[in-house]
Amino acid sequence: MTTDNTQVIVDTALRSAQPVELEPGKVYGFHTSTGVHKVDLTGDQYKDAPTRKTGTTVVHDTTSFLALYRKHSDEHSEVYADADRLTVTAVLDADTATTPRWQGHRLSLQLRTTDAWKQWLALDGKLMGQEQFAEFLEDHLPELLEPAAATMLEIAQSIQGVAKAEFHSGTRLASGERKLAYVETVTAKAGQKGELVIPETFVIGLVPFEGSEGYRLTARLRYRINGGPLQLGYKLERPADVLRTAFQDVVAAIGEDIDVPVLNGTPA
Structure with missing residues (x-):
């Protein structure tokens, strides 16, 4: 019974004690009824500025990557390129040759493919109706190089013009183009024959x-x-190789602008 009374007195004294101002940057320990209570005031939130730089900044183009790398890197920073993930990662506070460092401050270039690239790849190898194929060409005239965009526009319009025809044969011309023979099925031109010439490659x-x-x-x-109705499509030649080359060119451009080698791999 005496012990219980003593504990009540202690608890009452603790609750009635005046608050004490603690100094940031130190660790304090207090005896309580349940043991020792620790108060750690060494964290960055108790300081005017963080002790060190931390976190990963993500950018999406080479210019942004180089700008931030110049701002935060030092002579010990490391840069890694991962061709599978299409990423370039800089460990800005990497270990030195003799001293370990935190490796917690990083910069990541995560490349994003353009809308045009996605749209061409989405229909790669797929057959479409004549009108859909013609509309696709019309929507992507800026990307058409050979034949010229104006010529491809004429071809697209020709394809649309015979959307109601029945196609019966296709032959390859000496010029490398394809000649497709058709018979009109619309009432006004029923039975009228014609030919549609389109490039074999573009x-x-x-x-x-x-x-x-x-x-x-x-x-x-x-x-x-x-x-019956003609179906058209295209097959891109080795788009994955082009994407890989584009990534290698990005890595090369970064390597020419920084003072450390770009390593092949991913950081720990």
Whole structure:
């Protein structure tokens, strides 16, 4: 019973004690009824400025990466390129040759493909109806290089003009173009025969990544004739290789502008 009374007195005294101002930057320990209570005031939130730089900043183009790298890097910073993830990562506070460092301050370039690249890749190898194919060409005239955009526009309009025809044969011309024979099925022109000449291949120019250079890709025309509506499409030649080359060029541009080698891999 005496022990219980003593504890009550102690608890009452603790609750009635006047508050004490604690000094930031130190660790305090207090005896309580349940043990020792620790108060740690050494964290950055108790200081005028953080002890060190931390966190990962993500950017999406080379210019932004280089600007921040110049601002925060030192002679011991490390840069890694990962071709599979299409990322370039700088460990700004990397270890020195003799001294470990925190490695907690990083800069990451995460490249994003452009809308045009996504749209061309989305329909790569897929067959479409005549009108859909023609509309796609019209929507992407700025990317059409060879034949010229004006010529491809005429081809697109010609494809749309015979959307109601039945196609029966396709032959390859000496020029490399394809000649597709058709018979009109609309009432006003029923039975009228004609030919549609389209290129077997065409060249497009695409910017793979936001802020990167443009690259040329060859597209091979694909079509299907089943004695009815014509289906058209294209197959891009090695788009993955173009994307890989574009990434390598980004890495090379970064390497030319910094004083440390760009390492192949990912940081720990």
